Amino acid sequence: MEKGDVVELAEWRAGRDGAMTTLRLGSPLLRLSRGEVGAVEACVDAYGPMVQALIRRLRPAASDVEDVVQEVFVALWRSAHRFDPDRASDRGFVAMITRRRVIDRTRREERQPSTVEYDPGQDRGSDEHERTLGRLQAGPAMDALRRLSEERRRWIVMAVVEGYSHREIAERSNTPLGTVKSGIRRGLAEMRGWLEGEDMQEVRG
Amino acid sequence: MTERREELDALLVQRATEGLGPDESRRLNQLLIEHPGVDKEWVDRLVGEVDAEWAAGSETPLSEGLRAALVAAGPEPDDAPDEARPAPTGPSIGRLTSWAGWAAAAAIAFLAFGPLRGNDDRVPTFAEVVALEDVVRAEWQPGGDDFGAEVAGEVVWSPGAQSGVMRFSGLSANDPSDAQYQLWIFAEGRDDRFPVDGGVFDIPDGLDVVDVPIMATLEVGAPTLFAVTVERPGGVVVSSRERMATIAQVSE
Numbered sequence: 202m203e204k205g206d207v208v209e210l211a212e213w214r215a216g217r218d219g220a221m222t223t224l225r226l227g228s229p230l231l232r233l234s235r236g237e238v239g240a241v242e243a244c245v246d247a248y249g250p251m252v253q254a255l256i257r258r259l260r261p262a263a264s265d266v267e268d269v270v271q272e273v274f275v276a277l278w279r280s281a282h283r284f285d286p287d288r289a290s291d292r293g294f295v296a297m298i299t300r301r302r303v304i305d306r307t308r309r310e311e312r313q314p315s316t317v318e319y320d321p322g323q324d325r326g327s328d329e330h331e332r333t334l335g336r337l338q339a340g341p342a343m344d345a346l347r348r349l350s351e352e353r354r355r356w357i358v359m360a361v362v363e364g365y366s367h368r369e370i371a372e373r374s375n376t377p378l379g380t381v382k383s384g385i386r387r388g389l390a391e392m393r394g395w396l397e398g399e400d401m402q403e404v405r406g
Numbered sequence: 407m408t409e410r411r412e413e414l415d416a417l418l419v420q421r422a423t424e425g426l427g428p429d430e431s432r433r434l435n436q437l438l439i440e441h442p443g444v445d446k447e448w449v450d451r452l453v454g455e456v457d458a459e460w461a462a463g464s465e466t467p468l469s470e471g472l473r474a475a476l477v478a479a480g481p482e483p484d485d486a487p488d489e490a491r492p493a494p495t496g497p498s499i500g501r502l503t504s505w506a507g508w509a510a511a512a513a514i515a516f517l518a519f520g521p522l523r524g525n526d527d528r529v530p531t532f533a534e535v536v537a538l539e540d541v542v543r544a545e546w547q548p549g550g551d552d553f554g555a556e557v558a559g560e561v562v563w564s565p566g567a568q569s570g571v572m573r574f575s576g577l578s579a580n581d582p583s584d585a586q587y588q589l590w591i592f593a594e595g596r597d598d599r600f601p602v603d604g605g606v607f608d609i610p611d612g613l614d615v616v617d618v619p620i621m622a623t624l625e626v627g628a629p630t631l632f633a634v635t636v637e638r639p640g641g642v643v644v645s646s647r648e649r650m651a652t653i654a655q656v657s658e
Contacts, residue, residue: 233481236481236483237483238483239483240483241477241480241481241483242477242480244480245468245473245476245477245480246473249468249472249473249476250461250465250466250467250468251458251461251462251465253465253466253468254461254464254465254466255457255460255461257464258460258461258464267469267472270468270472270476271472271475271476271479274476274479274480275479276556278479278480278481279556279558279575279576280558283545283558288451289451289454289455290455290458292458292461292462293451293454293455293457293458294451294454295454295458296453296454296455296457296458296461297447297450297451297453297454297457299457300422300450300453300454300457301450304421304424304425305425305555307425308425340455340458340459340462341455342452342455342456342458342459343456343459346456357456360423360424361423361453361456361457362456362460366424367420367423367424382416382419382420383412383416385419385423386412386415386416386419389419389449389452389453390415392452393448393452396452396455
C-alpha cells in the first residue's frame with residue numbers, strides 16, 4: 202500500500218463527520234469532477250493499474266483486457282460526478298465501476314464471471330482461502346473481513362475475490378444454497394456495519 | 407428485517423458478485439420500488455473496497471499505448487458539469503466521452519409544458535430547475551433493461567414549481583415506431599401501484615446528453631422515486647414494469 206492509499210482509506214473512515222475534508226483535495230477523482238487540468242492523467246495513473254489487475258482477476262482467460270480497461274474508463278468519465286468521498290474511497294468507487302463493467306460484459310457473453318475453472322468436488326480447502334485472504338492488503342475492508350466467522354469469511358472470499366458463484370460455493374462446501382446465500386449476505390452486512398459503525402442488531406436478528 | 411427486505415439484499419449481493427439475469431433484475435427493481443429508502447449500492451461499494459484492497463498487491467503498470475489511449479479519450483479540463491452555466495436550448499453532438507455534453511445538452515420534447523413559475527409557460531431548462539431553492543435531485547441508475555445499461559445523469563424536480571427536467575447520457579436511442587420511454591413518478595403519500603405518469607419521450611440517436619422536460623399529468627407532491635419504462639408507442643395508462651430502463655431514487 203502506498204502512502205496515498207492510507208490517506209484515502211482514512212478519509213473513508215473519517216469522512217462522515219467531515220473531519221478530513223482538506224485531505225480529500227488531492228484525490229484524482231475529485232480533481233476530475235472539478236475539471237482540473239491534469240486530472241485525467243492523474244486518474245489514469247492512479248487507477249489504471251488497479252483496473253487492469255481487477256479485470257485480469259475477474260476475466261483470467263480473456264484476451265481483451267485492454268479493451269475492457271478502456272470501457273471502464275469511459276464509464277468512469279461519465280460517472281465521476283457521482284463519487285461521494287463520504288460513502289466510499291476513490292479506489293473503491295473505481296473498483297465498483299470496474300466490477301460492474303466486467304459483470305455486464307461477461308453476462309453479455311453469456312458466461313459466468315468465474316475466475317477459477319470450476320471443478321466440483323475439489324475444494325481447495327480453508328487454507329487456500331486463507332492464503333487468498335492474506336493477499337489482501339491491509340485496510341478497513343480486510344480488517345472487517347477478518348472479523349467475520351471463519352465460514353462467512355471463506356464464502357465471501359470465494360464469492361468476491363476468487364469469483365465462485367454462490368451455487369459453486371454451496372456445492373464445494375456441501376452446504377445448502379440458501380444457507381450460503383444468507384451467510385454471504387449477513388457477512389457483508391456485518392462488514393458494512395463495522396465499517397460504517399452501525400448497530401448490527403437488525404442484521405444479526 | 408422482513409422477508410422481502412432480505413430478498414432485496416440477497417439480490418443486491420448477487421448483482422455485485424455474479425450479476426443478475428433479466429428476471430432477477432426485474433424482481434430487484436420491483437423490490438426497490440417497494441423499499442424506496444434502501445441504499446441500493448451498499449453491497450457494490452463494500453465489494454468495491456475489498457476489490458481495491460486486493461488489487462493493491464497485484465498491480466502492474468499500464469502499457470504506454472493503453473495509457474495514451476485512455477488519456478486521449480478523457481474529458482477536457484473545464485468541461486466538468488457546471489450547474490451555474492445556463493444550458494443551451496439546441497441539440498449538440500459532442501465526443502462520446504466529453505463532458506462538454508453536460509453543458510451543451512440537447513433539449514428535446516419542447517412541447518407544451520406546465521408553468522415553471524407563475525404564468526411563465528415556457529419549458530424550464532435543467533439549470534433553471536437546479537437554481538430553485540426546493541430542488542430535489544436524484545441520479546439515474548440502470549433499471550435492468552438493456553436500454554438503460556449505460557445510463558448516467560440525473561433528474562431535477564421542484565415540488566414548489568411542479569416542474570423538472572431529466573438529464574440522460576448513455577440511455578439507448580429508441581425507435582419511436584417500435585417503443586417509447588415513459589416516466590413514472592412515485593411520491594410520498596401516493597399508492598406505489600399508481601405512480602404519476604410523467605410523460606412519453608424519445609431518445610434520439612447520436613447525442614451524448616439529452617434533457618427531457620417532465621410533463622406530469624397530475625400533481626406530484628414530494629417525489630420519492632423516478633422510474634423510466636420502455637413501453638409501446640404512445641405509452642400506456644398502467645405499466646407492467648416489465649422493461650425498467652432506469653430509476654432514480656430520491657435520497658431521504
